[in-house]
C-alpha cells in the first residue's frame with residue numbers, strides 16, 4: 001500500500017476543467033490532467049481495503065488498490081500492466097464511465113471516494129506517452145478465423161482479446177469508422193475521436209482487420225460471413241430508439257437524439273460533412289429523457305447556440321427512497337448532474353408530455369405537458385404515476401430531442417437472416433455464461449445481448465465473450481476472465 005495515512009491527509013480533488021462559459025464555444029474535451037504531485041496524492045488516498053469492494057463494483061473487475069499503489073510509487077509500467085490486464089480501453093472508461101467502482105469505494109462511506117476514474121485515465125495516457133501500449137498478438141497464430149460484427153466497445157474488446165489469443169480477426173462495421181456509440185453517439189466534448197483512432201491503430205498493428213461501410217445482412221450476406229469463419233461475434237448494439245407516439249409527433253422539429261448527435265459528431269470529425277441538418281441554433285429546445293443521451297443533447301444544443309434548453313424526465317426527483325436501504329452511495333441515473341448541466345439547462349422531474357403542437361407550416365411550436373405524482377412500493381421504487389390535476393400547460397419550443405433510451409437491436413437484416421433467437425426484451429438470446437446464441441458458432445456481446453447499458457459493461461461483455469469463443473475454438477483459454485480476479 002502506497003501511503004498508510006493518505007486517506008486522512010488528502011482530500012479528493014479532480015483535475016481542473018475549462019469553465020462552462022468557455023467550453024461551450026467548441027467541442028473539445030475540457031477536463032485537464034493532474035500535476036505529478038496531485039496524481040501521487042490522489043492515488044495515496046486508496047486505503048487498500050481488506051475486501052476491496054471497488055473490484056466487484058467495476059464490471060471489469062479492475063484491480064484498483066494494486067494500480068493505485070503502483071501509481072503512488074510512480075511505477076507506470078506496473079500500473080499499466082495491472083490496469084490493462086482487466087481493461088482493454090482505459091482511455092474510454094477513464095473519460096466517460098459513471099465509475100461504479102467509485103460508488104463501491106469503502107472510503108466513500110464517510111469521505112469522498114478515491115478518484116479512481118481519473119487515476120485510470122492518467123495511467124493510460126502516461127502509458128501511451130511512454131510507448132508502453134503495444135500490440136499483444138502472439139507470433140504463432142492458431143489458424144482460426146473470427147468475424148466480429150459491430151465495432152462499438154463490445155466488438156472492439158472481443159476483437160482485441162481474440163487477437164491476443166492468436167486468432168485472425170475481421171471486424172465488420174456498417175459506419176465509415178470504428179467505435180460505435182463511442183464515435184457517433186458520445187460527443188467529442190466527452191471523448192475526442194483521435195482517442196479512438198489511436199486505439200484502432202494499435203489494433204491494426206496487432207493484425208485486426210477492419211472492414212467499414214459493410215452492413216452484414218444487407219451489403220454482405222450474413223450466412224456467408226458465418227460460413228467463412230470459425231466463429232462469429234454479434235456486437236451490433238441496441239439501436240432502435242424508444243418513440244413518443246403522441247399527437248403531433250409528425251411535426252417538423254422533433255428528432256430522435258441519435259439523429260441529432262450523430263450529425264454533430266460527423267460534422268466535428270469531418271469539415272466536409274454535408275447533410276440535411278438538424279440544428280438547435282436559435283431554438284428553444286426541449287430534451288425528453290434524463291439519462292446520458294439526454295445530457296449529451298443538452299451539451300450539444302448549448303454548443304450550437306440554442307436560446308434555451310429544458311430537460312424533462314417523467315421520473316420523480318427525490319433520491320432518498322432509493323438510497324435509504326443502501327449504505328453505499330448509489331448512481332441514480334436521472335439525478336446525475338453532468339458537465340452538460342453545469343453549462344446550462346433547466347431540469348424538470350415528474351413531468352409528462354401529452355401532445356406536440358404545431359403552426360400552420362407543420363413546424364413544432366410548443367408541447368403540452370402536465371406534472372405527475374408517483375406511487376412507490378415499499379422499497380421506494382416508482383410503480384405508477386397519476387397526473388396532477390390542473391397542472392397541464394404549454395411549453396413553447398421549436399426543437400424536441402427524444403432521448404428516452406433504446407428498445408432493442410435492429411432485427412431486420414443480420415439477426416433475421418441468421419435466425420437468431422431473441423429474449424423477452426427482444427435482445428439477442430445468449431446468456432452471460434456462454435454468450436452463445438441458438439445459431440451454431442455464433443456468439444453475442446454488448447448492448448445487442450444485454451440491452452442498452454454502459455461502455456464498461458460492453459467492454460466486459462466483449463472480453464468474457466472472447467474467452468468463450470476461444471474455449472470453443474481451442475478447447476481451453478488462457479485469456480483473462482473477471483471471475484478469476486474477484
Ligand code: FAD
Nearest residue numbers: 150152153154174180181216236237446447453454455458
Ligand atoms: P454500440 O456502441 O452501439 O456499437 C455497435 C456497432 O455495431 C455500431 O457501430 C453499429 O454501426 C454496428 N453494427 C450494427 N449492426 C451492424 C451490422 N449488421 N453490420 C455491421 N455493423 C453493424 N455509456 C457510458 O458508459 N458512458 C457514457 O457517457 C455514455 N454516453 C452515451 C451517450 C449516448 C448518446 C448513447 C446513445 C449511449 C451512451 N452510453 C454511455 C452507452 C454506451 O455508449 C453503450 O452502452 C455502448 O456503446 C454499447 O456498446 P456496443 O459495442 O454493445 O454497441
